[in-house]
Amino acid sequence: MIIKQLSVFLENRAGRLNEVFGILGQANINVSACSVADTSEFGILRMIVSDPEKARAILKENLFSVNVNDVISFATPNTPGALSRTLEILSDAGIGIEYLYGFSPGDKSFIVLKSDNIEKAIEELQKHEMELISASDLYKF
């Protein structure tokens, strides 16, 4: 259930973000989810792609600083309070959240989450029968 997420260091420079997507597109790599964290000085692009190792190699060839790390993804009902109830499971188990991003295309909300204890987070969510998304599922969306 662990998903490999790519993280790319970016300078705050016009067009730089799109260069990354352009490079991946040309290599026929699909991006299933992404998020940009920005500070006044630089940005970090995080994304889930169809082939993380290939994407990493190609971006490195293009001189980007790239890091691959583990995240989880899960689905909650797209109703008020549903996300809160899920995150409570994690906080009750003492699991910290570093960041998350998500969206709700219909009946369900999809969340990508980075935690300081991925293994335990998976264990807790499974125990509570939450709907975890596997890497292969996510790449297909």
Added chain:
Amino acid sequence: MELSIWNRHFETMPREQMREVQSDRLRDTVERVYYNVPYYRAKMQEKGLGPEHIQTVDDLKLLPFTTKQDLRDNYPFGLFALPMSEIIRLHASSGTTGRPTVVGYSRRDIAVWSEVMARTLTGAGVGKNDFIQIAYGYGLFTGGLGLHYGGEKVGASVIPISGGNTKRQLQLMNDFGSTVLACTPSYASYLAEAIEESDIERDALKLKVGIFGAEPWTDNMRREIEKKLRIKAFDIYGLSEIIGPGVSFDCEYQNGLHINEDHFIPEIIDPDTLEVLPEGELGELVFTTVTKEGLPIIRYRTRDLTRLHFDTCRCGRTLVRMDKCTGRSDDMLIIRGVNLFPSQIESVLLEMDETTPHYLLVVDRINNLDTLELHVEVEDRFYQDKISELQNLGKKIKNQIESTIGLSVNVKLVEPKTIERSEGKAKRVIDKRKME
């Protein structure tokens, strides 16, 4: 490692005897410039000096200084002491800041140049069994040909590849089995990265010695290059106005560069008062050539800052030693009244594990206040997905720099390989204050 000495007679000459040699040669030089170069005659007459006033090296301080501007004002051949029929070679500086400075060599000057370069290479252990890859530029710049003559003189197999074309540098280094690399330190550092990124295994290369000069570099940078290239790196110092490379060189103890003072007499002056400073004090290096025929030069102000040491070196040479030049009186930045040399920034970065020595310093003036911005690359191997880690890295660099130089600095983290790499001299500073 006990390396040999090319010219034991002069390189290990007792100091008293060296003074006599210098004094004899100085008298001869002063006479030649006085009678053959109108510029020097006029300058000496202004000071009420004739050749008879200069008897020993102690009288050097009476003579007028020569600056780069004086060479430009007499462009192109005005300071030559021989008719052009006796000049067999011309070199010139790039002239990015005005007219180029032109230097001319007689046949004997070229022989002297070969001699001092043979001493330089022998001091680094280079001999007839070596393959020396000369990646200094050949042409008007003196680097390439200076190394070339020295290499031939010691009998090494010379590979005159010249600068640039990194791919070919690596190929020949590998195929020819180059044992010695001669280039600027910034290009050496660039080549080290290129080797890491290539398919070439370092173990397959025979490289053992680097001969690096033509720009100031720090001891930290030396260690970094030595570690990356797995070689022993020797510093060489020279400037075309004096002869080119070969003015001074490292021996195996790397305890200061030995000046070929039987040809070039050094002095250290205070750049403000122009007074000669006592032994061991930091100041501007000044040279008087005493064997040059084409372009003898009196008390040339190099703008390089260093110290002189007259004690005998462990290698046996008695030649005076100068500290590695790490700053120039005209590279010096004055930021909010504080003197700053770019090499100080480089030293701090090299001492930190998480950074590379590739940096760019941007100086600006905003609302009448000087600002200092340092661009540092975030290399892949230091990159982490956490914003806090990156911000901490930026803060750490900022704190280290500020505590070292005593000036506040903004650190900007930039993407890898975005700071321009040099194949010649490194560009480390953009001073926007000068552009307005």
